[in-house]
Amino acid sequence: MADNITAHSRRQFMQFLAASPLFSALGGISFAEAASQAIATPADAIDIFDLEATAGQIIPTAHWGYLSTGVDADATLRANRTAFEKYLVRSHRLVDPPVVDTSVEILGRKWPTPIIIAPVGSQKAFHADGEIAVARAAKARNHLQLLSTVTSTAIEDVAEAREEPIWFQLYTMGGWHGVRSRLRRAEAVGCPVVVLTVDLSGGTASRHTLARVARQDTRDCGVCHSGDGPAARTKPMLVGADSGEEMHLTWDFLDQLQQETSMKVFVKGIVTAEDAERCLEHGVDGIIVSNHGGRGDESGRGAIDSLAEVAAAVQGRTTLIMDSGIRRGTDIFKALALGADAIMVGRPYIWGLGSFGQAGVERALEILTNELQIAMRAFGTPSIADIGINNITIR
Secondary structure, three states: OHHHHHHHHHHHHHHHHHHOOHHHHOOOOOHHHHOOOOOOOHHHOOOHHHHHHHHHHHOOHHHHHHHHOOOOOOHHHHHHHHHHHHEEEOOOOOOOOOOOEOOEEEOOEEEOOOEEEOOOOOHHHOOOOHHHHHHHHHHHHOOOEEEOOOOOOOHHHHHHHHOOOOEEEEOOOOHHHHHHHHHHHHHHOOOOEEEEEOOOOOOOOOOHHHHHHHOOOOOOOHHHHOOOOHHHHOOHHHOOOOOOOOOOOOHHHHHHHHHHOOOEEEEEEEOOHHHHHHHHHOOOOEEEEOOHHHOOOOOOOOHHHHHHHHHHHHOOOOEEEEEOOOOOHHHHHHHHHHOOOEEEEOHHHHHHHHHHOHHHHHHHHHHHHHHHHHHHHHOOOOEHHHOOHHHEEEO
């Protein structure tokens, strides 16, 4: 009887939530997404949102706010989801492929799916095993992994756990001294690519949702977030970054970065055709369309809209990856149809990490891969190469 009362109360709450102003604050999610429930095992997850509901009950309050927040009123965060709704799929019939091939090639390396693990900082804030659990999940399911500059685990340990070259995402704390130190460490563990993030150059964004949620956390945050410099605050890649000139991200900086490293250089955070063209002029090895998951600035524009613009400008002249807002296999399909060579996911695998550690990350990746396969069969596209602009129409 008690279980039935609890389930009934939860359903009532979700119905209230879907009809309330809080619905908008959650990023414009659908009722089905809002009604997802906490689960007991990774196998119980029907979709990504079951992992979100579970992680929300486990991850410490302030850490959950950090993971969930957008900027200001979260308009860009919401747009990252709602923008997908204007792109409709044109299905091709009488194809009925018995199997589908989800593999892609990125810089000459073949991967079983186009799903890349995006760089997310401070992963031990969501699970004690942090980036090591993610690396082991990436190894188990053979996914490309990007590691954040503000990782809570050193790149050397993550690379050892992954047993396959990872890519390294670059922030510029500590001036050129700090940048060069991080480049050398990434090169030493065999990273083939450094990914320069350019969508936070305006400084720390106004993350109001985080500020409000953090008020509800009664723990002493100073235990983890104080000390002598960033390295003391559990950021091993920021050793030596406490001093150095302020870095201004400009096209000149990009040129110098390319001279400073033997790694290929991708730029993450490009959202316009003009900037994509300039990236090509400066000889970048790849572009990642991203608005930092709605955490960088309050443009109010969904990343999938930016992808459509950038892909039309790039026209296959460099590797193009899309990040921000992907939650379902149909989202991946739409991004590929609009011109992405691959996509990145961040919050979905962190929801898995926060819920069940490595097993949760694996389940998140499994769900998205399975959903992509289902979409490809349903829409008549036997391989990734068969997905193109003719599969998309705009509402």
